Amino acid sequence: IVIKRGxxxxxxxxxxxxxxxxxxxxxxIGAKLDxxxxxxxxxxxxxxxxxxSTARQRILAEMGYEFRVMTADIDERSIRKDKPEExxxxxxxxxxxxxxxxxxxxxxxxxxxxxxxxxxxxxVVVYKGVVREKPTTISDIHLALSLLLLxxxxxxxxxxxxxxxxxxxxxxxxxxxxxxxxxxxxxxPDEIVDSLIEEGITFKVAGGLMLExxxxxxxxxxxxxxxxxxxxxPSALTxxxxxxxxxxxxx
Numbered sequence: 001i002v003i004k005r006g007x008x009x010x011x012x013x014x015x016x017x018x019x020x021x022x023x024x025x026x027x028x029i030g031a032k033l034d035x036x037x038x039x040x041x042x043x044x045x046x047x048x049x050x051x052x053s054t055a056r057q058r059i060l061a062e063m064g065y066e067f068r069v070m071t072a073d074i075d076e077r078s079i080r081k082d083k084p085e086e087x088x089x090x091x092x093x094x095x096x097x098x099x100x101x102x103x104x105x106x107x108x109x110x111x112x113x114x115x116x117x118x119x120x121x122x123x124v125v126v127y128k129g130v131v132r133e134k135p136t137t138i139s140d141i142h143l144a145l146s147l148l149l150l151x152x153x154x155x156x157x158x159x160x161x162x163x164x165x166x167x168x169x170x171x172x173x174x175x176x177x178x179x180x181x182x183x184x185x186x187x188x189p190d191e192i193v194d195s196l197i198e199e200g201i202t203f204k205v206a207g208g209l210m211l212e213x214x215x216x217x218x219x220x221x222x223x224x225x226x227x228x229x230x231x232x233x234p235s236a237l238t239x240x241x242x243x244x245x246x247x248x249x250x251x
Contacts, residue, residue, distance in 0.1 A: 044114050044115065045114055045115035045116065045117055045246065046066075046067070046068075046114050046115070046116050046117070047060070047065055047066070047067035047068075047116075047117050047118075047119060047242075048067065048068055048069075048070050048099065048116060048117070048118045048119070048169075049067045049068070049069050049070075049119050050069075050070055050071065050072055050095050050096060050099045050118055050119060050120035050121075051069070051071070051095075051119075051120065051121060051232070051233075052069065052071045053232050053233075055212070055231040055232045055233070056121060056231075056232045056233040057069065059228055059231060059232070059233040059235055059238075060119070060233060060238070062235075063235055063238070063239065067119075070099050070102070070103075071099075072094070072095035072096075072098040072099050072120070073098070074094055074095060074098050076091055076094075076122075079091055079094055084124050084126050084131050084159075084161040085161055085163075085178045085180075087122075087124060087131065088121075088122040088123065088124055088161055088162060088163035088178055089122075089163045089165070089176050089177070089178055091122035091163070092120045092121055092122045092163040092164070092165040092176060093120075093165060093176065095120040095122070095165075096118055096120045096165055096167050096174075099118060099120070100118065100167070100169065103169070109169060115168065115169075115170045115246070116168075116169040116170060117166060117167065117168055117169070117242060117245060117246075118166070118167045118169055119164070119165070119166050119167075119233075119238065119242075120165045120167075121162060121163055121164050121165065121232060121233055122162065122163050123160060123161070123162040123163075123229075123232050124160075124161050124162075125158050125159070125160055125161075126158065126159040126160075126161060127156075127158045127159075156184075156185060157182055157183060157184040157185065158182075158183050158185075159180055159181070159182055159183075160180065160181045160182075160183060160225075160229055160230045161178060161179075161180050162178065162179055162180075162181075162229045162230075162232060162233075162234060163176065163177070163178045163179075164176070164177065164178075164179070164233065164234055164237045164238055164241065165241075166238065166241035166242055166244075166245050167245065168245040168246065171245070173244075173245040173247075174245065175240075175241035175244050175245055177237060179225070179226060179229045179234045179237060180225060180229070181223060181224060181225025181226055181227070181229040181230050182223070182224040182225060183220060183222075183223050183230060184220070184221040184222045184223070184224075185219055185220060185221055186219045186220075186221050187219070188219045192215055192216075192219065195215055196213070196215055196216070199215075212231060
């Protein structure tokens with residue numbers, strides 16, 4: 001199968017899935033997601049993407065935007081919430097707050113003449129009720145945990161919960177929400193797991209899960225929801241929030 005950005009559905013008999021808020025409808029696999037373009041009447045603006053994720057950068061670029069990248073460099077493990085939906089939104093907000101503080105301290109906001117939008121996001125994987133974030137260090141213990149983590153998906157399914165936050169740095173207008181997608185897997189051979197561990201991919205992404213990776217993709221049985229959510233940046237919600245925060249504030 002070929003996974004493209006957009007909305008995907010089962011390619012085998014459907015199962016019952018537990019969907020989260022704002023989950024999109026299902027269409028044929030590989031279908032392109034129609035992203036609304038910004039109105040020509042919108043003011044000129046620039047975008048800061050608060051993420052080092054190459055997948056998020058690629059999605060935003062494919063949406064037609066130019067942007068600069070800033071990373072928050074926060075201690076994500078210090079932020080805890082009971083529910084994954086609350087966690088990803090809290091992390092996106094913490095990233096935004098850290099970047100805004102840095103911009104204010106360096107005076108960069110005052111130097112910018114155009115309106116500036118800041119986009120931050122976070123993603124976690126939920127497997128058997130356990131939230132799996134990005135592994136932190138390449139130690140023998142974490143390597144062993146990552147091996148168990150990745151092998152645990154084989155023949156099962158995982159939920160990906162992602163947040164998106166768009167902040168207008170000039171007006172303070174802010175929009176945040178979360179989206180959920182379900183990923184079902186075929187049996188993953190041990191040698192594939194070993195290769196992914198050796199490559200270090202499990203230390204780069206939430207839950208050690210990179211859907212679009214060439215070694216992972218052949219073992220993806222189906223996706224329910226938006227593949228952009230799995231990859232870290234739900235494009236439809238991103239565009240919606242960009243449009244909304246550009247609207248003049250009501251008196």
